[in-house]
Amino acid sequence: MFNWLQNFADWLIYSVFGISSETHLGEALNFFVNDTLKIFLLLFVITIVMGIVNSYFPVDKVRNFLSRKKMYGLEYLFASSFGVITPFCSCSSVPLFIGFVKGGIPLGITFTYLITAPLVNEVAIAIFAGAFGFKVTALYVGTGIVLGIIGGFTLGKLKLEKHLSPWVQGIIANAQTEEELLEEKLTLWQRFPSILKEAFNIVKGVAIYIIIGIAIGGMMHGFLPTGFFEHYINKGQWYAVPLAVIMGVPMYSNAAGVIPVIQVLVAKGVPLGTAIAFMMGVIGLSLPEAMLLKKVMNWKLIAVYFGTIAFFMIVSGYLFNIIL
Amino acid sequence: MKNIKVLGPGCPKCKTTYNNVLEAVKQMGIEADVTKIEDIEEMMKYNVLTTPVLMIDEVAKVKGRIADVKEIKELLSK
Numbered sequence: 494m495f496n497w498l499q500n501f502a503d504w505l506i507y508s509v510f511g512i513s514s515e516t517h518l519g520e521a522l523n524f525f526v527n528d529t530l531k532i533f534l535l536l537f538v539i540t541i542v543m544g545i546v547n548s549y550f551p552v553d554k555v556r557n558f559l560s561r562k563k564m565y566g567l568e569y570l571f572a573s574s575f576g577v578i579t580p581f582c583s584c585s586s587v588p589l590f591i592g593f594v595k596g597g598i599p600l601g602i603t604f605t606y607l608i609t610a611p612l613v614n615e616v617a618i619a620i621f622a623g624a625f626g627f628k629v630t631a632l633y634v635g636t637g638i639v640l641g642i643i644g645g646f647t648l649g650k651l652k653l654e655k656h657l658s659p660w661v662q663g664i665i666a667n668a669q670t671e672e673e674l675l676e677e678k679l680t681l682w683q684r685f686p687s688i689l690k691e692a693f694n695i696v697k698g699v700a701i702y703i704i705i706g707i708a709i710g711g712m713m714h715g716f717l718p719t720g721f722f723e724h725y726i727n728k729g730q731w732y733a734v735p736l737a738v739i740m741g742v743p744m745y746s747n748a749a750g751v752i753p754v755i756q757v758l759v760a761k762g763v764p765l766g767t768a769i770a771f772m773m774g775v776i777g778l779s780l781p782e783a784m785l786l787k788k789v790m791n792w793k794l795i796a797v798y799f800g801t802i803a804f805f806m807i808v809s810g811y812l813f814n815i816i817l
Numbered sequence: 818m819k820n821i822k823v824l825g826p827g828c829p830k831c832k833t834t835y836n837n838v839l840e841a842v843k844q845m846g847i848e849a850d851v852t853k854i855e856d857i858e859e860m861m862k863y864n865v866l867t868t869p870v871l872m873i874d875e876v877a878k879v880k881g882r883i884a885d886v887k888e889i890k891e892l893l894s895k
Contacts, residue, residue, distance in 0.1 A: 552866045552881070585867045585881065587826060587857055592866040660858060691882055785826060788857045 495531050502527035521715025528707045528753060532623035533696070536616065536703075540692035543578065543615040548684045552579045552589065555606075560596035572602045573641035576609030577634065580695075586611075587785045591661065597668035601649015608802055609641030612777035616699055616749055624756035632813075633769060637777075640805045648801055656794035699749035706750030710757040723762030734770045734810035738803050741774025748776045765817050770810025778802060819849040819893060824860045825869035831855075833883050834869040841889035849893075 502523050506512050512519040555575040559568055581589075586607060593603040613634050621630040654662065726733055744751055752772060759768050778799060786795050821838055825831025835853050842849045854860050863872065867881030871889070878884075878892050 556866060580881070588860060588865050588868055591857070591861050592864070595861070664861075694883065788826075 495527075498530050498534075499527055501530070517715040519715070521711040524714040524757075525707055525711035528623065528710065528756075529704065532620055532703060532707065532753065533700075535623045536619040536696050536699075537692060539619040539622070540615050540695045541688060543580065544688035544692050545681070545684070546578050547580060548688055550578065555579060556592055556596050556598070559593070559602060559606075560598050568602050569605050569642045569646055570638075572598075572605040572645065573609045573638045576606045576641055577613045577638065579610060581610035581614055586782050587788055590786070590789055591664060594661065595664050595668055599649060600654060601645045601647075603645075604648045604798065605641045605645025608644045608777070609637055611779070611782070612640065612773060613637035614776075616695065617752070617772075617776050620703065620749060620752040624752050625759075629765070629769075633772075636769070636809050636813075637773075640773075640802070640809060644801050644805050648798060651797065653790075653794050653797065656791050656797075658789050658791070661789045702747050702750035703753065706747075706753040709750075710753040713754070713757045714760065717757075717761055719760070720762045722758055726758075726763045726767060728764045728767075728814050733764075733767050734814070735807050737767050737771035737810065738774035738778075738806045741771045741776075742778045743780065744775045745779035745781070748772075751775050764814050766810045766813030766815070769813055770806055773806040773809070774803070777806065819847065820874050821849050821851045821893075822854055822863075822872040822875075823851070823869055824854045824863060824865055824872065826857060826860070827855050828868065830883050831869040834871055834879075837884060837886045838871065838889055841886045841893060844886065845890055845893060847893065 503514070505526055506519055506523045507514050510522070512522060514520065514523065552575075559572055559575075564571065589610075590603060590607060593606065594600065618630060618634065621633055625633075654665065657665070741751075755763075755768050755772055759765055783795050783799060786798070790798075819842075821842070823831060823835040823838055825834065831853075835851075838851055842851060854863075860868075863870070863877070865877070865880065869879075869883065870877050870881075871879040871884050871892075873892055879888070884892070
């Protein structure tokens with residue numbers, strides 16, 4: 494599907510610039526051109542598609558849908574899938590949390606949404622697809638959805654309501670299904686300019702991280718020998734996966750730049766499961782989010798919440814290392 | 818006089834929106850009462866799910882994204 498981009502990169506670097514494919518520099522530059530074009534192309538397409546979906550199905554509707562229907566367990570699947578299609582910024586986590594429990598949505602389902610929403614977002618999907626191809630991306634998205642379901646379900650069973658801040662408990666006691674939404678009746682054509690603008694803003698916001706990430710990745714790709722990391726990080730080390738998840742947490746703000754680097758690490762010998770676990774830690778767990786959640790729950794619940802997610806990320810890391 | 822509120826827990830997006838509002842008001846030379854609501858409990862009274870939210874005269878006009886100066890000016894001139 495992206496052969497033409499590779500052909501373009503080959504032509505540009507090897508023919509136009511006349512840098513031999515045999516040199517480290519040639520390989521690094523070729524990687525940089527190919528990856529940058531591929532990732533930005535995917536990023537635009539995916540943010541626009543997600544923008545269209547979201548324009549017709551905003552988070553308010555998700556909340557009303559989840560609070561009205563009784564679905565015998567399927568609501569976890571829905572909450573997790575909705576987490577994929579709605580955009581999410583960690584600063585929205587608290588209003589979202591309150592809004593959900595206020596609508597009578599159980600804590601477990603709220604957590605499911607809160608786990609999947611940041612973990613599987615349009616930027617991550619696009620960069621994953623560009624860096625690792627569609628198969629690994631599907632695996633990542635699928636794992637994100639399952640992780641949200643299992644994580645939320647587990648947290649729901651732990652009866653954690655007592656660890657919420659008193660004012661939040663008051664809200665839960667007075668929970669009610671939300672009122673009707675005022676819906677804008679706009680055609681796709683009318684919606685499109687703002688969708689396009691928003692997509693452009695998203696891409697603009699992460700562009701610098703991606704370019705830096707690909708540049709670092711390109712250097713490593715060109716200059717490090719294949720299998721370089723195999724010696725340091727391999728499937729035999731049991732501690733590599735948990736360590737990868739924990740190391741990922743503080744890197745949240747650079748998530749967009751981390752994936753292209755990891756792509757090269759995998760190509761040079763790091764096990765894919767360990768790499769996916771690391772990226773999940775980067776994308777799905779963030780310290781700013783923990784700080785914000787402090788306003789609605791106590792430290793104990795935050796620790797349980799993050800601990801549960803981290804635990805399942807580690808499990809998926811091991812699982813991938815075994816099956817892949 | 819317009820009553821403008823920016824709701825958001827102090828994330829970069831919320832600050833940008835707030836600054837854009839100030840800029841729009843300045844450019845238009847209108848009188849407006851601009852407030853920034855950062856307290857979560859206060860914010861939840863307005864029933865928001867995503868932040869930042871831009872409210873003009875108690876109506877949520879923009880939710881969950883940054884509104885730029887041009888857009889705010891258009892909203893204010895309505």
